[in-house]
Amino acid sequence: MTLPVLALTTGEPAGVGPELALAVVRDWRQLAATVVAVGDPDLLAERSRLLGWPIELEIVSPGAELPPPSDGRLPVWPVSLARPSTPGRLDPANAGYVLETLDLAIEACRRGAADAMVTAPLHKGAIIEGGYPGFTGHTEYLRDACGVEEVVMMLATERTSRPLRVALATTHLPLSRVAEAITDAGLTRVIRVLAAELTRRFGIASPRILVCGLNPHAGEDGHLGREEIEVIAPTLARLRDEGLDLVGPLPADTLFTPRHLDHADAVLAMYHDQGLPVLKYAGFGQAANITLGLGMVRTSVDHGTALDLAGTGLAEVGSLRVALQVARQMTARAH
Numbered sequence: 001m002t003l004p005v006l007a008l009t010t011g012e013p014a015g016v017g018p019e020l021a022l023a024v025v026r027d028w029r030q031l032a033a034t035v036v037a038v039g040d041p042d043l044l045a046e047r048s049r050l051l052g053w054p055i056e057l058e059i060v061s062p063g064a065e066l067p068p069p070s071d072g073r074l075p076v077w078p079v080s081l082a083r084p085s086t087p088g089r090l091d092p093a094n095a096g097y098v099l100e101t102l103d104l105a106i107e108a109c110r111r112g113a114a115d116a117m118v119t120a121p122l123h124k125g126a127i128i129e130g131g132y133p134g135f136t137g138h139t140e141y142l143r144d145a146c147g148v149e150e151v152v153m154m155l156a157t158e159r160t161s162r163p164l165r166v167a168l169a170t171t172h173l174p175l176s177r178v179a180e181a182i183t184d185a186g187l188t189r190v191i192r193v194l195a196a197e198l199t200r201r202f203g204i205a206s207p208r209i210l211v212c213g214l215n216p217h218a219g220e221d222g223h224l225g226r227e228e229i230e231v232i233a234p235t236l237a238r239l240r241d242e243g244l245d246l247v248g249p250l251p252a253d254t255l256f257t258p259r260h261l262d263h264a265d266a267v268l269a270m271y272h273d274q275g276l277p278v279l280k281y282a283g284f285g286q287a288a289n290i291t292l293g294l295g296m297v298r299t300s301v302d303h304g305t306a307l308d309l310a311g312t313g314l315a316e317v318g319s320l321r322v323a324l325q326v327a328r329q330m331t332a333r334a335h
């Protein structure tokens with residue numbers, strides 16, 4: 001059986017990413033994939049020593065044959081740090097290094113050397129301070145690198161009675177700019193990508209999507225905000241005419257209840273902290289972050305760099321396992 005190759009970028013070097021990459025290959029059979037880390041081999045060796053985890057690192061050039069997976073062995077596509085890294089201590093000088101690991105993984109997916117990329121967490125602030133002021137996250141970086149107009153961030157967990165998938169109409173922007181970012185054109189693109197990818201990548205023939213309102217009580221008939229009346233409802237009506245199964249705009253406070261969720265394939269929240277706290281409350285540590293619409297498969301963990309845990313070996317590896325598993329399943333479906 002040919003196993004899919006998953007390129008695992010190790011993320012912020014001062015965070016938990018490098019040690020999670022080591023932890024995940026301690027039992028590779030759970031993965032049913034060949035995992036290749038993208039990062040600095042000296043950094044990985046140093047974290048392995050620090051934690052007392054005997055992981056055999058095998059440096060491989062991208063494109064060269066990967067060794068067969070085995071417990072405790074981690075192949076590495078090498079990228080060099082700009083400066084040695086200390087757990088828990090951010091150094092913006094390594095911002096370029098982090099982006100280089102992403103570029104290498106993207107290129108490997110493009111060339112067919114990897115079937116998917118899975119990303120350990122990076123630190124957005126450190127990247128910005130390292131000389132990339134426009135950086136807002138993997139999602140937007142990958143969108144631009146892949147040259148697509150729209151991508152959708154969706155987090156998913158199966159820790160609930162029915163899979164819970166929460167997608168976002170807007171991603172990493174200040175709350176004060178959310179309302180103006182909810183436009184007919186943007187919402188139309190996001191919903192089309194979400195519906196198409198739920199079919200293509202998740203095998204859901206006609207996905208039912210619940211759409212949140214933006215304002216309290218979905219605007220209370222215009223008394224608490226007019227975005228539902230002026231933008232969201234007309235956009236949904238037009239897309240329903242195209243055959244999409246859309247419910248809403250619904251008040252977000254009561255949408256996340258079994259009465260609604262039991263009959264839905266995904267929820268579209270209008271902004272980051274409208275949807276993700278619910279998803280993370282239900283499944284933190286057992287959820288994956290998926291970028292839809294890239295033309296390639298990318299998943300990630302549901303948590304950040306956890307600088308407070310870096311170098312302790314105490315960070316939970318559950319979400320990384322889920323991210324790898326979802327990437328593997330999506331890859332299998334794409335073939």
Ligand SMILES: NC(=O)c1ccc[n+]([C@@H]2O[C@H](COP(=O)([O-])OP(=O)(O)OC[C@H]3O[C@@H](n4cnc5c(N)ncnc54)[C@H](O)[C@@H]3O)[C@@H](O)[C@H]2O)c1
Pocket residue numbers: 016119120121122123124125138289300301302303304305306307308309314315316317
């Ligand atoms: N996929 C990604 O790249 C990603 C995802 C989320 C946040 N971030 C970034 O990470 C940085 C730090 O963000 P934050 O502090 O808001 O969130 P965080 O997830 O790093 O930390 C929040 C809390 O969760 C705990 N935690 C996180 N991961 C854990 C794990 N694997 N096991 C056990 N506990 C864990 C931390 O110790 C902390 O108490 C920010 O720059 C943020 O943008 C990146």
Ligand SMILES: N[C@H](C(=O)O)[C@H](O)COP(=O)(O)O
Pocket residue numbers: 136137138139140272276289300301302303
């Ligand atoms: N919004 C994500 C979360 O809360 O988990 C996180 O910031 C990562 O986003 P990117 O995958 O775009 O870096």
